[in-house]
Amino acid sequence: MLYFEDLTPGRLFHTASHTLTQDEIIQFARQFDPQPFHTDPVAAKASVFDGLAASGWHTSSLTMRLITASELKEVANGLIGMGIKDMRWPQPTRAGDTLRAEIEVLTGKRSTSQPGFGVVQLRWTTRNQRDEIAMQLETAIWVACRPAA
Structure with a gap:
């Protein structure tokens, strides 16, 4: 298990990778972000993207999936x-991009109102196979402290 005390500033976690297919991009977009540049390769060519692009929400959801399969699943x-x-x-x-994520612990602060828990700030960075940033965010998570021995 990983506890608050294990998530020290500067610690890095890495995920496995996943290569997106055109079918995955279109299927996700049809259900959750049905815009032509996500669902129609021909229409997407005439868009600002100059071709089919995955929804940002798809990139974010895939990142969450990669993270929940990483060492962080042990929080x-x-x-x-x-x-x-x-x-x-x-x-x-x-389509064809291979995404992976790095999660960096930025800060941690024990809760004053709920002993036994702390708040950990993380930066998620999702990169493609060319090492370009596909998505980045900062998030706070609520983490249990290590139980007293």
Whole structure:
């Protein structure tokens, strides 16, 4: 198990990778973000993206999936999110892109109102195979402290 005390500033976690297919991009977008540049390769060619692009929400959801399969799946009480700030998608994700994520612990602060818990600030950075940033965000998670021996 990973507890609050294990999530020290500067610690890095890395995920496995996943290569997105055109079918995955279209299927996700049809259900959750049905815009032509996510669902129609022909229409997407005439868009600002100049081709089919995955929804940013797809990139974010895939990142969450990669993180929940990483060492961070061992956080004692689960990855309980408290909020997200500064989410951005500086590069479109495309079919054939292989994404992986790095999670950096930024800060940690024990709760004064609920002993036994702390708040940990994390930065998620999702990169493609060219090492370009596909998504980045900062988030706070609620983490259990190590039980007294």
